[in-house]
Amino acid sequence: MMFLAIARKELREAVRDRRSLMSGLLYGLWGPLVMGLALIAMAGHQGDVGSVTVQAEGASQAPGLVAFLASRNVTVAEATGDLAAAVRDRRVPVGLIVRADYPGKFTTSRPAPVELLHDTTWTESARRSAHLRGVLTDYGKVVADTRLVLRGVAPTAVAPLRVLDRDFATPGDRAARMLATLPIFVLLAAFIGGLGVAADAAAGERERGSLESLLLHPVGRLSIVGGKWLTVSLVSVATVTLALLTSVAVMQHPRVKNIDLPIGLSPIDTGHVLLLLVPLAVFAAAVQLSIAFQARTYKEAQTKLSTLIFAPMLPGFLFAFGSIEPAHWMTFTPMMGQHVMLTALVRGEAPTVMNLGVLSAITLAAGAAAWLTAAHQLGRESVLRRANG
């Protein structure tokens, strides 16, 4: 059981070094917190705007408009100072200017000019201006209908089409769009968790010159890589577990609970995600070691492994941009399979035991192949060459 001695030593070093360990674990902690904040913000931003106060210039020239706005919960307040500058400087999200020629044109049935001041790059401004534009359009339609009736024309005659806009999206649905990124996020946790430890256990050993001493012991290469694999896997699984537990805690927050999310990360959901991700974390650890053993320095390994992080993101991007459609075979492909199943889980569809078992077995087998590759790397004489050698 030499690999256990190696695993103990690697774990001891990782705990004492802290930098490699913490960089991974912090992702598991901060990631869900950031996601929780985004969920709250998204659900809130895209919900009903409720009562709105809008600053305006020249509102006294359009009492009918002001009254209509008030009936739609839009309170008009006379602006103090330069309203355009206030919107431009983001002190005021939206402004309304009733131009001086408004009364004259309105009473003579010509288009009466009003200016809507807003900033499309500012979420709050865009949201309020869209609401205000809708109310203004409604007012214009009410006035137009009245004018047509007064002229003996039925308003329906000039409205051949009536579009009824029914948006069924609840704040929860909108937040669920954000939650759809959960698969990418937790897949990343499996790959980021052990990155630093893998780089140190493989390339760090080469850089320090301690690899030759290690290989001089009567220990097989499979055991050496096995011990390191066990340690990196433990750290990766710990990161994934931490990320999930933090996610569960975030979901329990009162402001997040108010959002009607389709998935609440119940104990069963959490168990499913863990069952999906533990084999993936073990697979990631083996792949990271096989790559890190090709690097001569810790930094070189970090650079190489950083590019590997994009691998679990790839299926998500390909699906999101419609480059490929999920197919049955993808369910049994490491990384793709986990992404497909996690996406289904977010939609509230639990994976079958059969699919979960087959995918886990294939993922672990792929991890074992990477383990053999890493052990093969150790057998090459070039592995004894150091950065300066």
Added chain:
Amino acid sequence: MAALHRVDRGDPAMIRVQHIRKQYGSTLAVNDVSLDVPDGMVTGLLGPNGAGKTTTIRAITGLTRPDAGGVEVDGVNVALHPMQARAQLGVVPETIGVYDHLTVREHVEYSAQLQGLSATYVDGRTASLLAQMGLTALAARRAGGLSMGERRRLALARAMVHQPRNLVFDEPTNGLDVMSAREVRREIRRLAAAGCAVLVSSHVMPEVAMLCDRVIVMAAGAIVASGTPAELMQQVGCATLEDAFVRVIGSEEGLN
């Protein structure tokens, strides 16, 4: 350390290298090298940079697989049974890589565990080795803070943890101060006196003259001379081993 007793096989050579050849691309690193490292004496391996010393040592330790020829350690074929052969060897490589966050004691214990020694034996063996190497006071210190001399002594302790009967030292006093170098040389002599087969690779001629009972000189991947230091000097008619070495290899290139 108690005197070591060997099985009498009627053959005193405990490390035996036979006709090894190793080529890297177009470079012939070692060509038909044969040497014996017998019990109870220190055998020096000399040669300029690129002479093939490190390749020969790595072939002995099984880290390099020769293209031809073979190596035996205590009669064990290194290529066929590398684990068994390594269990009979204690090696102090030139580069002393330590784990900065492990203590001195943990280093020795780690080596003991990798040698497959029992947990009950490890404690006592670690304590006695640390005392022997003058490292007891540093036992709880992390290796990242050790001086070069302390690291070299730690490497020696790790190489000896399983009481090997064959020891290989690659540039054992490289980077050491005078006092540390003396301590290491004294330990090497003591090991040979205890019956171990000791192979030392070194560039330092006075050290080789002082330390080695036999000297093997390599140049351009081949053995060009061998014998006691006195025999070597006598063969080429030089007063010092350094002069003899230069004469034997045919140039002053590569001498440090």
